[in-house]
Amino acid sequence: MRQDQHSNTPARIYLTDYKAPDFQIKDIHLYFNLHETQTVVTAKMNFAKSTAAKDLVLTGGEHVKLLSLSINGEKLAATRYQVEGETLTIKDVPSEFLLESQVEINPEANKSCEGLYLSGGIFCTQCEAESFRKITYFLDRPDVMTSYTVEIEADEKKYPHLLSNGDNISKKSLGNGRHHALWKDPFKKPSYLFALVAGDMGVITDTFKTKSGKTVKLEVYAPHGKQERCKHAMVSLQKSMQWDEERWGLEYDLNTYMIVSIDDFNMGAMENKGLNVFNSRLVLADEKSATDTDFEMIESVVGHEYFHNWTGNRVTCRNWFELSLKEGLTVFRDQEFSADMNSRPVQRIKDVDSLRTRQFTEDAGPNAHPVRPESCLAVDNFYTATIYEKGAEVIRMMQTIVGRDGFRKGMDEYFKRHDGQAVTIIDFADAIATPNKADFSQFKLWYSQAGTPNVSVSESFDQASGTLTLTLSQESELTVTEKAEGKTKLPFHIPLKFGLIDASGKEISEHNQVLHLKEKTQTWTFKGLTSRPVVSLNREFSAPVKLKWNRSNADLLHLIKFDTDAFNRRESCSKMLFDETQALIADFQNKKDLVPQTEIINALGTVLKDEAIDPQFKALILAMPSDSQLAQEQATLDPQAFFQAKLAIRKAFANTFHTELVATYKKHNEKNSIGDRALKNRILGFGISTEKADWIELASTQYASAKNMTDKISALSILCEVQNPATENALKDFHATWSTDSVVFNKWLSVQATSSSPMTFERVQAATKAKGYDQTNPNNMYSLHGGFAGNYLRFHTDSAETYKWYADELLRIDKVNPQVGARLAQAFTFTKKLPANLKTLAQAQVQRMLATDTLSKNARELLEKTM
Numbered sequence: 001m002r003q004d005q006h007s008n009t010p011a012r013i014y015l016t017d018y019k020a021p022d023f024q025i026k027d028i029h030l031y032f033n034l035h036e037t038q039t040v041v042t043a044k045m046n047f048a049k050s051t052a053a054k055d056l057v058l059t060g061g062e063h064v065k066l067l068s069l070s071i072n073g074e075k076l077a078a079t080r081y082q083v084e085g086e087t088l089t090i091k092d093v094p095s096e097f098l099l100e101s102q103v104e105i106n107p108e109a110n111k112s113c114e115g116l117y118l119s120g121g122i123f124c125t126q127c128e129a130e131s132f133r134k135i136t137y138f139l140d141r142p143d144v145m146t147s148y149t150v151e152i153e154a155d156e157k158k159y160p161h162l163l164s165n166g167d168n169i170s171k172k173s174l175g176n177g178r179h180h181a182l183w184k185d186p187f188k189k190p191s192y193l194f195a196l197v198a199g200d201m202g203v204i205t206d207t208f209k210t211k212s213g214k215t216v217k218l219e220v221y222a223p224h225g226k227q228e229r230c231k232h233a234m235v236s237l238q239k240s241m242q243w244d245e246e247r248w249g250l251e252y253d254l255n256t257y258m259i260v261s262i263d264d265f266n267m268g269a270m271e272n273k274g275l276n277v278f279n280s281r282l283v284l285a286d287e288k289s290a291t292d293t294d295f296e297m298i299e300s301v302v303g304h305e306y307f308h309n310w311t312g313n314r315v316t317c318r319n320w321f322e323l324s325l326k327e328g329l330t331v332f333r334d335q336e337f338s339a340d341m342n343s344r345p346v347q348r349i350k351d352v353d354s355l356r357t358r359q360f361t362e363d364a365g366p367n368a369h370p371v372r373p374e375s376c377l378a379v380d381n382f383y384t385a386t387i388y389e390k391g392a393e394v395i396r397m398m399q400t401i402v403g404r405d406g407f408r409k410g411m412d413e414y415f416k417r418h419d420g421q422a423v424t425i426i427d428f429a430d431a432i433a434t435p436n437k438a439d440f441s442q443f444k445l446w447y448s449q450a451g452t453p454n455v456s457v458s459e460s461f462d463q464a465s466g467t468l469t470l471t472l473s474q475e476s477e478l479t480v481t482e483k484a485e486g487k488t489k490l491p492f493h494i495p496l497k498f499g500l501i502d503a504s505g506k507e508i509s510e511h512n513q514v515l516h517l518k519e520k521t522q523t524w525t526f527k528g529l530t531s532r533p534v535v536s537l538n539r540e541f542s543a544p545v546k547l548k549w550n551r552s553n554a555d556l557l558h559l560i561k562f563d564t565d566a567f568n569r570r571e572s573c574s575k576m577l578f579d580e581t582q583a584l585i586a587d588f589q590n591k592k593d594l595v596p597q598t599e600i601i602n603a604l605g606t607v608l609k610d611e612a613i614d615p616q617f618k619a620l621i622l623a624m625p626s627d628s629q630l631a632q633e634q635a636t637l638d639p640q641a642f643f644q645a646k647l648a649i650r651k652a653f654a655n656t657f658h659t660e661l662v663a664t665y666k667k668h669n670e671k672n673s674i675g676d677r678a679l680k681n682r683i684l685g686f687g688i689s690t691e692k693a694d695w696i697e698l699a700s701t702q703y704a705s706a707k708n709m710t711d712k713i714s715a716l717s718i719l720c721e722v723q724n725p726a727t728e729n730a731l732k733d734f735h736a737t738w739s740t741d742s743v744v745f746n747k748w749l750s751v752q753a754t755s756s757s758p759m760t761f762e763r764v765q766a767a768t769k770a771k772g773y774d775q776t777n778p779n780n781m782y783s784l785h786g787g788f789a790g791n792y793l794r795f796h797t798d799s800a801e802t803y804k805w806y807a808d809e810l811l812r813i814d815k816v817n818p819q820v821g822a823r824l825a826q827a828f829t830f831t832k833k834l835p836a837n838l839k840t841l842a843q844a845q846v847q848r849m850l851a852t853d854t855l856s857k858n859a860r861e862l863l864e865k866t867m
Contacts (some may be wrong), residue, residue: 072094088137163195204220257306303338454474503531677714691722731752785809
């Protein structure tokens with residue numbers, strides 16, 4: 001660890017500072033005497049020196065009160081140890097010893113949702129990344145793996161379920177109104193995977209029989225009355241277990257697998273060995289309370305956390321700079337799982353949309369960082385789309401290079417080499433390369449170089465010789481940090497899936513291949529062609545790059561109609577819409593009338609009327625570009641221009657094809673599949689842009705008559721785009737129905753925060769005082785504050801009030817929960833791109849926050865870079 005130049009600046013941590021621990025812990029025995037305000041934690045740890053170090057240095061949270069310390073049964077005098085800040089130093093320890101510590105913590109006062117805390121009357125833990133230290137003093141780092149035995153004592157009536165990792169050895173009543181449970185995890189694990197839950201909860205149970213014949217007991221816990229909404233999560237878990245056996249040969253290794261639903265949780269879910277703790281929004285679902293997207297997300301996240309059992313738990317990361325070792329790999333695995341459970345093309349499109357909206361935005365902003373970062377102030381800030389989603393794309397490229405069967409061989413080699421170890425990203429890459437005799441030396445630059453590569457494309461066709469010449473050039477802009485450090489970038493190894501479509505619309509199959517772009521510029525020639533083909537490049541989005549290519553609308557329309565790669569069919573329409581939106585943005589800024597090209601609107605009409613296109617796929621084809629994607633490419637983030645440009649396209653399409661849109665809406669409104677709902681709600685969104693009475697009536701009717709949450713919340717969101725009595729009536733009705741449901745209530749917050757209505761800021765402020773709103777609940781804050789920050793039109797306004805209100809809220813939240821505060825600080829990512837007047841207003845608030853002494857290092861690290 002290095003100290004920054006100024007003493008009042010938080011210490012910056014560097015990848016190059018890694019040093020193996022001086023001690024290992026053979027085993028740990030924990031005893032929790034649970035009380036709401038005075039929980040006592042007794043820890044017995046068998047230590048062994050790994051080096052010649054004299055002193056043992058442990059970490060502990062600021063609210064951990066040390067009660068006693070002893071070594072080998074002898075109580076330590078105060079002169080033998082020192083507590084300073086968040087460290088406990090014990091002097092002159094022997095080479096092997098038993099350390100017993102006793103501390104006191106206050107779970108009820110802990111509102112950070114880290115360590116041990118109370119949520120809705122349930123004791124629960126969240127220890128990743130560095131929050132086990134908020135429970136007791138420890139070597140709280142992922143490369144210290146040990147065996148855990150856990151005893152829990154609590155009030156028998158208030159907390160009938162006492163859960164921890166591994167296998168339950170015994171349960172007993174203590175006869176004094178309290179009871180006791182003993183758990184033992186046979187597998188060594190780092191402290192971040194420790195878990196404890198104690199509470200009065202409902203539970204559903206089932207089993208899964210592994211390929212070796214072992215019966216695993218499955219349990220999903222939720223608040224009483226909500227356990228029936230856990231059935232989809234249970235089915236998703238069983239599917240995940242079977243898929244992992246079939247695809248990867250990986251079998252579950254414990255006798256019990258538990259999932260617990262918690263309302264107050266900073267992240268989505270946590271893969272604690274055998275005892276997963278989940279954000280309730282990713283467990284609870286039925287048709288009335290959850291959307292189609294919710295069902296898909298629950299299946300995906302349940303799979304993700306289960307898959308961590310091998311890629312994260314059995315093999316974990318050596319330090320937090322290597323976080324993508326487990327997260328990038330496991331995201332890739334959950335994406336493949338979702339693709340096999342659902343439509344593979346649709347899943348790929350959704351994954352790439354998320355990557356472009358979230359991760360490409362990171363790469364384009366001041367907080368860009370490599371998949372394996374080089375330094376940080378707070379390791380909690382590593383939980384980014386770059387680590388997760390771009391990390392998954394790097395894994396996918398590996399599979400493209402060595403092939404699906406070759407990648408499976410590499411995975412088998414990885415587990416053979418490293419089961420039970422804490423390792424690095426390079427260890428993983430080497431394990432994949434070895435059985436495939438692959439050279440990843442250049443490819444590994446994807447882990448150390450930040451930013452999204454631009455690939456420029458030029459092509460020429462010689463009719464006389466029947467030869468197509470394709471030239472690709474790669475360019476990667478330096479990030480803010482790289483510029484400051486005077487770095488240069490080397491060319492990436494970029495695998496691009498490739499195909500050719502002839503003039504009649506047929507695939508020229510002999511030219512299907514992967515082009516490996518390794519130099520700054522490379523040229524390929526394709527011979528024996530009778531006429532100019534249309535190139536389909538980066539099929540399935542085989543590499544996370546941006547193609548810079550001035551394509552004709554004729555070529556794009558040809559691909560929309562004939563490309564055999566579903567991803568690129570949709571990509572071609574998206575490019576047409578993106579280019580047209582950018583042209584209209586320029587027209588708006590130059591004070592010209594906004595008139596979309598007839599050719600573009602007619603292309604949308606062609607897609608709409610094509611009955612051969614699956615409804616769900618059609619809904620994706622008709623999607624407009626997001627503001628964050630536009631902000632990446634525009635020199636100036638002009639929210640009003642973005643909004644008006646997209647509105648012009650939506651209105652033109654809705655007015656030109658009014659009859660067809662209404663007919664298609666009504667046709668699919670009579671059906672009840674995911675695709676039918678997706679398409680009709682996409683159409684309703686186009687129609688409402690006209691603010692015509694018939695579309696408002698359709699939206700109002702859908703809201704009132706909806707039999708599922710997908711249709712109800714879609715209608716409510718669409719109604720929020722217009723100022724109409726129907727909107728206020730629907731908002732009041734939804735709140736009256738769902739304000740007491742901690743999961744569904746977040747949808748009410750979100751639809752208001754993300755609306756383009758001029759009333760949005762007023763509604764957001766009012767929502768913080770509404771029944772059901774909890775100012776310490778992470779989900780409430782992500783839905784309301786996070787949703788509002790992503791609403792470029794209504795967040796970035798000429799009034800200083802929106803920025804001031806948001807900054808005040810961020811400072812309040814950050815004091816209690818730095819993880820949530822840091823996520824909300826990302827609202828100021830594109831501050832430097834704002835028009836001059838907005839930039840001045842935004843930077844004034846950023847400077848005010850940075851001048852606050854109590855600002856967490858998490859938020860400070862992100863905000864400083866925006867300046």
